Amino acid sequence: MPQSDLATRVSALNQRYRHHSGISVIEHALRDPEAGKLALVSSFGAESVVLLHMVSVTRAATPVIFIDTKMLFTETLVYQQELAERLALRDLRIIRAAPGEMAAEDPYSTLHQRDTDACCALRKAAPLQSALIGFDGWITGRKRYQSGTRAALDFFEIEEGTGRIKVNPLAHWTPEDMQTYMDENRLPRHPLVAKGYPSIGCMPCTSPVVPGEDPRSGRWRDQSKTECGIHFENGKMVRKGVTA
Template sequence: MPHNDLTNRVRALNERYRHHSATSVLQHALSDPEAGKLALVSSFGAESVVLLHMVSVLQRDTPVIFIDTEMLFTETLVYQQELSERLGLSDLRILHASQYSLKAADPGNDLHLKDPDACCTLRKTLPLQAALHSFDGWITGRKRYQGSTRAELEFFELEAGTHRIKVNPLAHWAPEDMRTYMEENRLPRHPLVSRGYPSIGCMPCTTAVKPGEDPRAGRWRDSEKTECGIHFANGKMVRKGVNA
């Protein structure tokens, strides 16, 4: 589909569902032909359970993509298995970088120390992009309160450099909305949250956060890096939605 047509489609979707709730946006996205064939991409991280639960209630056979970088916390892997079973997710797709790619680009398993951006590209971005080729778009758990780079996030956006749509049902939610949803639905939290990890990525690049710090302060601490790369286009951070 031509880029202008996609841009207009995204603009129309945002206008159509502008005043809808997160659940309603997700429900319509999964059924609206204008949104196309979607997959939920989940890290099974600190807040992932909210969208995963919504999908399990609305359409549990929605493809759920989980990227195992082979550098994740053991707690994340256990949580992923237990949560998938509990929610009855019937189309879970676990991605890995190929062993050939890992041996070629990271033979010493230390690329994260030398070039964290390249490590994220190798272990996350490339496997995800390959998996998304068969979809018209994907669902993310990004929210406006997560930082300045996401402050103007819309429900629907055109993924820069592609012909795919990104759906952000939780874009307008606040931290208290997340907590309330988890409590009301008695959802299990990632075990690292209680140990000071409000944002959880790969083990070598994630540290605990001190009281009063930004929730993402523990990601790539003491560096300028703030995103893993799956929300980048052509190596640059995607800061705004399509209507920006």
């Protein structure tokens, strides 16, 4: 679809749902022809249960894409299985990097030690882009409070360079909103949160966070890198200031 038409659709969607709640945005977006065919991309991380629950109670057959990098914490893998069963997710798609590409680019699983960007591109970004083929857009957990660049984040936006829509139902939520939703719906927390991991990625690149530190300071600690690169702007992977 031409970019101008996509921009018109996104503008119309934002106008239509600008006063809706997060769960209402999901409910309508999953049924609105203007939004097209959508998938939820989830890391099954610290706050992922909110969107997963919303999808489960609005349309449990929504495709849920989970990227198994083969370097995740065991706790994440167990949590993913438990949540999928508890929430009765009916179309969970576990994706991984192609074996041939893994053998060629990271045969000894040491790529993260010398080039974290390349490792994320191989294990996360490339598999996700392949998994999203056939979809018109995807649902993300991005929120305005996460960074200054998101201060004007809308419910619907164009993913530059891909021709897809990104849906951000939690754009206006605060950290308190997230905790309240989890409490009210009695949703299980990721077990690593209680151990000092407010942001959870791959095991080699995630460390605990002490009180007073930024919640994402445990991701790629002591590096300038802050993003795995699954979001796109101007046709390029975003490396900083964006979370899935």
